[in-house]
Amino acid sequence: MDDSKDHLLPYARRADFQVGRATELTGRDRRLYRLLEIFPGAFSWLTLIGVVLASIYAPFFAAYFIIAFAMYWLLKTAFLSWHLRYNWKRMRHHMKVDWATMIERFSFDHIHHVIILPFYNEPEDIIRSTLESLAAVKYDKKSIIIVLAAEARAGEAAQAVAAKMKDAFGHQFGTFLITTHPADIVGEVAGKGSNAAWAAEEVRTKVLDPHGILYNHTLVSIFDIDTVVYPDYFNCLIWHFMTADRPLKSSFQPVPVFNNNIWDAPALARVVAMSSTFWEMIQQERPERMATFSSHSVSFQALYEVGYWQQNMVSEDSRIYWNLLLANDGQYDVIPLSYPVSMDANAAPTLWGTIKNIYRQHQRWTYGVENFSYILFHFSKNTKIPRRQKIKIAFQQAEGYWSLVTNPIMLFILGWAPIFLGTQEFHQTVLSYNLPIMVRDLLFLAMFGLVVSSIISLSMIPPRPEHRSRFRYIVMALQWILVPATMIVFSAIPGLHSQTRLMLGRYMGFWVTPKSRDVRPVSTAFNGV
Amino acid sequence: MPPTLDMQPLSRRSRRWFFVSFILIFSISVPIFAFYATGYRLDFSTPENRIVTVGGMYVSADIDSIEMFINDELVEDMRFFQSAAYIQNLPAGQHQIHTQGLGVYTWVKSLPIYPRIVTTADSFNVPVRPQIRLVPEWETQVGETVLFTQATSTKFAFASTTNPRFFVATTTATTTFSRNLEYDFLRQQFASSAEDKASLNATSTATTTPFVFSTQQPAQPVVDQPVLPPATSTVLGRSLRLDLIDEEVFATYIGSANNAPRNFCVRYQSATSTIAEYGEHVFVALQAEFATSTLQPTTGEPLELCRTRIRLDRKWQSVQDFDFLPGRADIVLMHLQDGVYAVEVDDRGWQNVQQLYPGYHLEMLVTGGQVFIKDDDYILEVLTEVATL
Numbered sequence: 030m031d032d033s034k035d036h037l038l039p040y041a042r043r044a045d046f047q048v049g050r051a052t053e054l055t056g057r058d059r060r061l062y063r064l065l066e067i068f069p070g071a072f073s074w075l076t077l078i079g080v081v082l083a084s085i086y087a088p089f090f091a092a093y094f095i096i097a098f099a100m101y102w103l104l105k106t107a108f109l110s111w112h113l114r115y116n117w118k119r120m121r122h123h124m125k126v127d128w129a130t131m132i133e134r135f136s137f138d139h140i141h142h143v144i145i146l147p148f149y150n151e152p153e154d155i156i157r158s159t160l161e162s163l164a165a166v167k168y169d170k171k172s173i174i175i176v177l178a179a180e181a182r183a184g185e186a187a188q189a190v191a192a193k194m195k196d197a198f199g200h201q202f203g204t205f206l207i208t209t210h211p212a213d214i215v216g217e218v219a220g221k222g223s224n225a226a227w228a229a230e231e232v233r234t235k236v237l238d239p240h241g242i243l244y245n246h247t248l249v250s251i252f253d254i255d256t257v258v259y260p261d262y263f264n265c266l267i268w269h270f271m272t273a274d275r276p277l278k279s280s281f282q283p284v285p286v287f288n289n290n291i292w293d294a295p296a297l298a299r300v301v302a303m304s305s306t307f308w309e310m311i312q313q314e315r316p317e318r319m320a321t322f323s324s325h326s327v328s329f330q331a332l333y334e335v336g337y338w339q340q341n342m343v344s345e346d347s348r349i350y351w352n353l354l355l356a357n358d359g360q361y362d363v364i365p366l367s368y369p370v371s372m373d374a375n376a377a378p379t380l381w382g383t384i385k386n387i388y389r390q391h392q393r394w395t396y397g398v399e400n401f402s403y404i405l406f407h408f409s410k411n412t413k414i415p416r417r418q419k420i421k422i423a424f425q426q427a428e429g430y431w432s433l434v435t436n437p438i439m440l441f442i443l444g445w446a447p448i449f450l451g452t453q454e455f456h457q458t459v460l461s462y463n464l465p466i467m468v469r470d471l472l473f474l475a476m477f478g479l480v481v482s483s484i485i486s487l488s489m490i491p492p493r494p495e496h497r498s499r500f501r502y503i504v505m506a507l508q509w510i511l512v513p514a515t516m517i518v519f520s521a522i523p524g525l526h527s528q529t530r531l532m533l534g535r536y537m538g539f540w541v542t543p544k545s546r547d548v549r550p551v552s553t554a555f556n557g558v
Numbered sequence: 559m560p561p562t563l564d565m566q567p568l569s570r571r572s573r574r575w576f577f578v579s580f581i582l583i584f585s586i587s588v589p590i591f592a593f594y595a596t597g598y599r600l601d602f603s604t605p606e607n608r609i610v611t612v613g614g615m616y617v618s619a620d621i622d623s624i625e626m627f628i629n630d631e632l633v634e635d636m637r638f639f640q641s642a643a644y645i646q647n648l649p650a651g652q653h654q655i656h657t658q659g660l661g662v663y664t665w666v667k668s669l670p671i672y673p674r675i676v677t678t679a680d681s682f683n684v685p686v687r688p689q690i691r692l693v694p695e696w697e698t699q700v701g702e703t704v705l706f707t708q709a710t711s712t713k714f715a716f717a718s719t720t721n722p723r724f725f726v727a728t729t730t731a732t733t734t735f736s737r738n739l740e741y742d743f744l745r746q747q748f749a750s751s752a753e754d755k756a757s758l759n760a761t762s763t764a765t766t767t768p769f770v771f772s773t774q775q776p777a778q779p780v781v782d783q784p785v786l787p788p789a790t791s792t793v794l795g796r797s798l799r800l801d802l803i804d805e806e807v808f809a810t811y812i813g814s815a816n817n818a819p820r821n822f823c824v825r826y827q828s829a830t831s832t833i834a835e836y837g838e839h840v841f842v843a844l845q846a847e848f849a850t851s852t853l854q855p856t857t858g859e860p861l862e863l864c865r866t867r868i869r870l871d872r873k874w875q876s877v878q879d880f881d882f883l884p885g886r887a888d889i890v891l892m893h894l895q896d897g898v899y900a901v902e903v904d905d906r907g908w909q910n911v912q913q914l915y916p917g918y919h920l921e922m923l924v925t926g927g928q929v930f931i932k933d934d935d936y937i938l939e940v941l942t943e944v945a946t947l
Contacts, residue, residue, distance in 0.1 A: 093595075096588065096591050096592055097592075100588050104580045108580055119565050119567065122565040123563075126563065452816070453817060453818075457675050457676055458675060458676065459596060459612070459614050459674050459676055461676070462644050463596075467591060467595050
């Protein structure tokens with residue numbers, strides 16, 4: 030790695046810029062950071078315990094709070110459903126747009142695309158389908174540099190797969206580079222971030238610099254290894270890059286549609302996968318709240334100026350956005366592409382295996398709460414970021430992590446607490462009897478959001494394989510009744526688990542989601558057009 | 559003209575418009591919902607459209623097919639899985655509720671409704687025609703009940719039996735029949751409880767003041783209630799204890815004071831209102847348990863007073879035996895001189911008493927969640943629901 034800090038933006042030169050956890054700091058900074066690590070978990074626990082205590086000692090207050098909360102949930106559902114439906118329409122529209130024609134007016138021959146594909150021990154078929162989709166894009170593939178980023182700790186098998194892929198696809202792209210991230214580098218958390226950072230430096234020194242490719246003429250797309258791109262992805266990316274207000278100070282976020290293996294995944298996995306997709310679709314319509322997630326694109330220049338992805342933490346996909354925002358003193362955007370990339374739903378060969386994998390994947394995702402302490406810590410340090418922006422982001426982040434964990438539990442479990450825990454005095458009241466009726470009715474109305482989800486999800490599944498019955502369409506429509514359970518089991522509980530670990534200083538390592546797929550779709554996966 | 563995207567992202571303006579609208583909806587609707595949930599209603603029936611407060615009633619029933627009426631109007635929204643109804647929007651005042659069904663006694667109760675408060679009651683409806691299952695001494699090889707005399711079937715003509723078939727034997731030779739083990743077990747049980755019954759009957763000699771309801775003005779408060787003598791017989795339930803004291807059966811609540819069953823509690827404003835709403839006997843019972851200072855009239859919110867003891871109606875007869883109805887903590891089986899009765903542990907208004915099985919010189923046994931009667935030499939299981947064959 031390049032140890033010089035000259036290329037970094039001024040704020041990124043700070044020793045604590047890529048801090049991963051409180052233990053990496055000393056003195057007052059360490060205490061502050063630790064406090065910020067404790068805050069989300071403590072606040073969530075206080076809320077949940079507070080609802081229980083209020084139900085016991087102040088059941089009337091708790092009942093009114095729950096009614097207000099159910100109403101808030103109903104309106105929030107309606108508000109988000111509106112965003113979802115709009116983005117669905119926009120994504121369908123974007124799928125129909127002839128992007129090649131759209132970008133004809135731009136001169137973009139000088140732009141190079143670096144595609145970083147970090148992998149560990151995923152099956153060869155998964156990697157092959159990803160590369161097949163890249164080979165099928167409607168774009169000049171000679172300007173595409175594929176970086177297949179292997180892990181040394183994955184051993185010879187990974188090297189063999191990488192070599193095989195290079196043999197099969199190397200000739201179709203401008204460059205096909207295999208990098209190997211060494212095992213056990215001191216200070217690193219083994220995972221995607223450290224591998225990707227290693228690969229980025231490798232491509233800089235081995236491809237960009239030797240060929241004189243300018244960093245500001247290079248767009249990096251970091252894709253999870255199961256990412257299947259659609260033919261117009263790079264045309265769409267170029268259009269957004271060329272029309273962006275500050276293209277070198279922007280990240281470009283496609284919609285990750287977890288539908289590659291949707292026909293083979295169990296209902297639980299489908300609901301969770303599509304819920305994640307829907308959340309990203311909603312975020313696409315409110316970019317000021319977005320951080321990068323999973324597969325996305327960004328200029329090499331921007332990455333180089335912050336020292337690539339952090340190597341010492343788990344949620345590198347969102348952390349890179351916060352690195353960029355802070356290093357650029359708040360002058361950095363995420364631009365939603367409203368264009369899909371297909372990825373795998375989390376499905377294991379057995380249902381129990383699927384449940385365990387989804388839980389662990391979501392625990393990893395929700396461990397993104399580690400960004401909260403990072404953001405607030407650096408907000409206290411970077412005085413160039415407008416205070417208004419800091420307050421807004423801090424509130425959005427706090428609300429986001431808090432609601433992720435507490436809302437489902439409060440609605441579906443604690444909502445009934447005053448009825449079971451309340452005093453005898455409360456139990457005799459009309460309020461006590463009306464509470465469950467009112468909450469039930471409000472939640473029932475909120476179920477309309479699930480109907481919207483059901484309709485949209487059916488339009489986003491790949492064509493039915495022959496070995497799957499038509500009956501499964503009905504199951505796929507009805508599977509959304511599982512949402513209350515999945516919200517608690519795969520969102521709130523892993524979220525609380527993550528926040529608690531961070532709160533207690535039991536930091537998490539990276540966990541690679543096992544990929545399992547029976548049928549390999551390529552670029553025809555999205556049925557939305 | 560370069561091509562442009564026809565569909566732009568949601569504009570900040572429209573998002574803000576929706577957001578502000580939703581905040582407005584939230585701000586307006588939450589107070590309305592809160593007031594509604596608490597029991598406030600806008601009364602459109604008056605020219606002033608004034609705000610009124612309402613109460614509710616929650617009545618459970620133990621039979622799915624039961625019909626429930628409030629002030630003689632059918633309650634439509636009985637709960638699906640539980641035979642209970644939460645009746646909303648009841649104005650304050652006295653309301654009569656009754657549950658009825660085909661072939662069962664009608665349960666009737668008159669209870670007061672207070673604003674913002676839910677009054678609860680548990681109804682019960684036992685069959686008018688006793689439902690019995692004869693436990694035979696002998697059975698055929700295929701499980702048929704063996705009767706040695708045709709007269710047996712006429713003896714129980716007043717009841718419905720669930721026995722599938724009877725076999726009237728032409729001989730009393732029992733070698734071809736098998737002995738019914740259930741009969742032997744129950745016979746043994748009845749024999750062992752006979753000694754207890756004897757001692758019970760020995761203590762219940764003089765008939766004391768019968769249990770009556772009064773519509774007259776209350777008697778003057780009793781200042782010094784005599785301490786009741788010790789119980790001569792006791793049955794313990796989960797949170798209730800049944801005591802036979804001087805020929806009267808009392809149900810005593812033995813749980814936490816904060817969780818007293820609702821049927822032990824009344825809302826007290828004054829002697830007059832209590833007598834009007836719950837009956838004089840309730841006021842007298844309150845006097846027996848609470849100090850005179852507690853029973854001073856109040857002008858504000860009614861005071862909730864929970865007694866610990868309710869006297870059960872014994873229909874002016876001497877009590878032979880008593881026990882809880884299996885599965886119900888609020889219904890007591892009273893074996894009186896002319897039969898076995900189900901009596902509710904709820905004297906608000908009046909106590910519903912429903913005859914389960916008529917007859918003299920019976921013996922009663924509650925075991926294994928079943929009620930058995932020994933009538934002459936016959937042992938019968940008495941069912942509390944109309945049997946469906």
